[in-house]
Amino acid sequence: MISMELRSRIPSGPIQSKWDTHRFEMKLVNPANKRKFTVIVVGTGLAGGSAAATLSELGYNVRCFSFHDSPRRAHSIAAQGGINAAKNYQNDGDSIYRLFYDTVKGGDFRAREANVYRLAQISVNIIDQCVAQGVPFAREYGGLLANRSFGGAQVSRTFYARGQTGQQLLLGCYQALEKEIARGGVAMFTHTEMLDVVLVDGKARGIITRDLTTGAIEAHAADAVVLATGGYGNAFFLSTNAKNCNATAIWRAHKRGAAFANPCFTQIHPTCIPVSGDYQSKLTLMSESLRNDGRVWVPKKAGDKRKPNEIPEAERDYYLERKYPSFGNLSPRDISSRAAKEVCDEGRGVGETGRGVYLDFADAIRRLGEDRIRERYGNLFEMYERITDENPYRVPMRIYPAVHYTMGGLWVDYNLMSTIPGLHVLGEANFSDHGANRLGASALMQGLADGYFIIPYTIGDYLANAKLEKVSADQPEFVAAKAGVESMTKRLLGIDGKRTVDAFHRELGALLWEDCGMARNAAGLQRALARIPEIREEFWRNVNVPGSDAELNQALEKAGRVADFLEFAELMCTDALHRDESCGGHFREEHQTPDGEALRDDTRFAYAAAWEYCGAGNAPKLLKEPLVFENVPLSQRSYK
Amino acid sequence: MRFTLRIWRQKSAGTPGTLVQYDAPDVSPDMSFLEMLDVVNERLMERGEEPVAFAHDCREGICGTCSLMINGVAHGPVRGAATCQVHMRSFTDGQTIDIEPWRAQAFPIIKDLIVDRAALDRIVQAGGFISAPTGSAPDANSIPIPKQDVDDAMDAAACIGCGACVAACPNASASLFTAAKVSHLGLLPQGQPERYRRVRRMVEQMDLEGFGGCTLFGECQEACPKLISIDTIARMNRDYFKATMAAREESKAAAGSA
DSSP: OOOOOOOOOOOOSOGGGHHHHHHHHSOOOOHHHHTTOEEEEEOOSHHHHHHHHHHHHHTOEEEEEOSSSSGGGSGGGGOOSOEEOTTOTTOSSOOHHHHHHHHHHHTTTOSOHHHHHHHHHHHHHHHHHHHHHTOOOOBOTTSSBOOBOOTTOSSOOEEOSTTOHHHHHHHHHHHHHHHHHHHTSEEEEOSEEEEEEEEETTEEEEEEEEETTTOOEEEEEOSEEEEOOOOOGGGGSSSSSOTTOOSHHHHHHHHTTOOEEOTTOEEEEEEEOOOOSTTOOOOOBOOGGGGGTOEEEEESSTTOOSOGGGSOGGGEEOHHHHHOTTTGGGOOHHHHHHHHHHHHHTTOOOSTTSOOEEEEOHHHHHHHOHHHHHHHHHHHHHHHHHHHSOOTTTSOEEEEEEEEEEOOEEOOOTTSBOSSTTEEEOGGGBOSSSTTSOOTTOHHHHHHIIIIIIHHHHHHHHHHHSOOOOOOTTSHHHHHHHHHHHHHHHHHHHOOOSBOHHHHHHHHHHHHHHHSSSSBOHHHHHHHHHHHHHHHHHHHHHBOOOSOSSSOOHHHHHHHHHHHHHHHHHHHHHHHHHOOSOBTTBOBTTSBOTTSOBOOOHHHHOEEEEEEOOOTTSOOEEEEEEOOOSSSOOOOOOOO | OOEEEEEEEOSSTTSOOEEEEEEEOSOOTTSBHHHHHHHHHHHHHHTTOOOOOOOOSSSSSSSOOOOOEETTEETOSSTTOOGGGOBGGGSOTTOEEEEEOOOOTTSOEEETTEEOOHHHHHHHHTTOSOOOOTTOOOOTTSSOOOHHHHHHHHHHHTOOOOOHHHHHOTTOOOHHHHHHHHHHHHTSGGGSTTHHHHHHHHHHHHHHTTOOOOOOOOHHHHHOTTOOOTHHHHHHHHHHHHHHHHHHHHHHHHHHHO
16 A cells, blocks of 8 residues: 655745635636536535535536435534634724634644635635625624624624524525525435445545435445535534534545544533433533623532532632633633533532533623523523523523534645545534634634635636546446445344444443543543444444335434444544643643643644554554644643 | 323335334433433334334434424424423323324325425525525625614524424415525515515425415414514515516516517
């Protein structure tokens, strides 16, 4: 096997002009020729939906796939808080450079500067585009757009549509996509799951899918493939992701040769509703915006079981305000999450399980009145009460961190192309912009930047240069890939063991949460690395997948996804073990400052770790993309 | 808590279905309705039986995937909530609960509790959008929009496309779904150029899909997990009337000049 190399293709020149220069230097596809190219887009969230719609508007032939019954149901829909853009409408000192700077720093210096700068540049166009589509962003009485400060930012650059920003942005791009479907530019395949990528002459030329209604396995040929299939947070079983989110598309692409970068970078969101019982199927995020007015605390004394209202002020520890006086309750996600874990580990956690901290609005209600709080957070308070049966206007909310977002993903170059030529990866599925920690309201921005404004240019350059032969879905490469998928399906159905798919998934999730969650150490990771292959071995011997492959079979869908998580988890722990430093969401207990902050090791680890698949049973090979910081000087994050 | 469930089981679109009884013991009041079904399914699979197929995804009331008729009520007993946001504490211990799929001619059953709602996407394809190709937008603050207009548009835009309005309607009409989109886009200045063409085409598509007509029962707004008001239907009807009158005038004028 000839080992791959990582060519980041970062344009030369000053950071401010890299994207402009690159756009000029890229080859264009003649308008009349665009319709001769077919592009497959997998996933219809913000990244995939915006890419599919825009590529079709440009004249490409698009074939778009979603496992949902409608493209509108992709998980981007659940994003609550908002989307950042360097509009500086509030005149508070924001700029493209500041958004760039904040994102690189917030990512704890593990992202590629050039990509982040481009993201900040494009952010302003995204807001324009979304407003033109009819996205009802919040407005002031004068009719102009409203902004709020979000997730630790010291400027107000976040645009929002109540607590449903993701929904409204996704509906904007879904509607653009449906418009293109009606025009005939996009052939839409709903309720269809991608199960493999097909390579011809080393280039991505198609995919294998399963029709989730009929069970039919089909091959689809194209000139290029775009994956926008989201992150891998559901490896943990419990996360804020939707139940069907999975890593199958990116994992199977990885096994075909796409390097997987920084899989240990996962984001734990500090404000989620705590677990209530063994039956728990997912965790619900409470928007981070709540931290603008809520104060986080726990009792000073361990084991204090009094009701929150009975604990006097002097016996409360507002630990975020105490430890980080300038950022306080708005400290970044990773710092806030870890601080919550620490106080719970000390026995000061609240609620029945002791895995929770208070988020208290009493002061804000006294200061602003209940009506103002209702206006700001009414829907979130309602959601909380519905789930917990407690009224947060009267008693403090209980929150606890939960897996929320994954910064790692398939490695991509500046053009968003993976190490497989022709295979492009957008949104959460790639690794590119958030480094080791994503800032609030930046995921929506990245998804739409990739889909609306980057891939439409860069894919043209690829297609114009690639000299592609015609391929057909009947040729041997497709037939072989299809046979591979069919045989895996048959194998899963034939095991006829004793344990359900969910039983394995829960076991894996609990292991990852314990040993590769908010805080990691070498011993725990080694333990997980020893245990994962055992769970996987038992899965393939003892899982029970009822039903047949020729019908809608949800257990079979899940089984394939969990089989992939069981392989992926090993890579995640391998990466976490190898990264012998702490950075952002990756906190290695061995590496911390005397105050318990993440301690980076820039001499040894200022690189993106991209792992190459070397076959089942073989250790993956580590490739390093050095990260050079020419514009934002490397520094220790400080939120004191 | 303990429940007796009577769940609609149907192998496929072409085969007849029936209600099958299951026992659900040891249910915690803090479980969501779907978590209760998860537990029932785990037990079925442990016994080697096929689990009940039901549609679900985000489990926080925003994706619009879940779609259950619970005791004859779309999304069950909690007002302004999708099925996934209903918790077992909303039921009485020992109760019998009937669980069925959405029933409508335009929503054929795929399996058990899962129906095909592609008709709703086709209504959007017919005109539920603003044509603003990527790159063509002016600065976002170039058109001020009164806060009230945006708030009203947002109320309508909150629709999650679940189809509960259709399931709840005695006529299986998709008027609330269609009207929500017509209102969201029609209330905004950006939506004006295509306003009348949009409403005409969407309403025509709704009829083509086999949804029934609206006779203003108002069951839809009761079932809507986002509490979208039937005021949107009045708005749609007004716009539709104007659009068809304008079309008639145009064709008359065309006939006159010919």
